[in-house]
Amino acid sequence: LKSAVTKPGGIEPVINDDFAAFADHYGCVVFPARVRKPKDKALVENAVRLLYREVYSKMTGLKFNDLEALNIEIMKHTDALNSRKMYNRSHSRKERFLEVEKDRLHTLPVTRFISKSRKTATVMKNSYISLNNHYYSVPKKYIGDTVELLYDGDTVEIYHKFRH
Structure with missing residues (x-):
């Protein structure tokens, strides 16, 4: 994200102060991928490809009258994707999330981030x-x-x- 990185670097890129404060407020770490190095972000690239194939493509041609109807349709397809067993795995994405990741999540701060x-x-x-x-x-x-x-x-x- 070009607006988040003020100075790209090979080892340690410099993050925009405001974006770093935002991430700190919500307890996140900013770890940008290197420019033109798709292998740095292979999991994300694959997830985007999967969502296009499994969600977006199944909604092509449908018309929605409001945002709520669109969100319901998206949730229907993402729930189906996350509940289906992964290829060459004995578990689904949802099962994996519940077993490994859910307990590691923290609640969001009570106060919203205020940009200074x-x-x-x-x-x-x-x-x-x-x-x-x-x-x-x-x-x-x-x-x-x-x-x-x-x-x-x-x-x-x-x-x-x-x-x-």
Whole structure:
């Protein structure tokens, strides 16, 4: 995802700060695949192919009057796919999920992720920084230093070299 990776790298790509904060809030890890390396994401590519073959192709030509009807039809086909035994396996995708993965899932956080804006500011001689015509005090030892501001409608967080 080009908008999530700010700098691709061979070993360690740099993830967009906002996307990394989103993933952290929901307890996820971002592990992007390398560009033009389809083997890095073979399971995902295969899952997309399977869904096209088993769900999308069976709905070709059908017309839906609302989103709810479309979602019901999609669920019908995905439930059938997930309940069917996998090729050369003694279990279905649903059985495997219930046995291995379900107990490892965590509940979502109570609060939704709130995207925060970022701004860089220099601490003025009076030990304040300005943000949208409001002034916030900063310890005097940071006068003249650059700080990073993360803010939304309710909070302002000030960081100096990644420290609160």
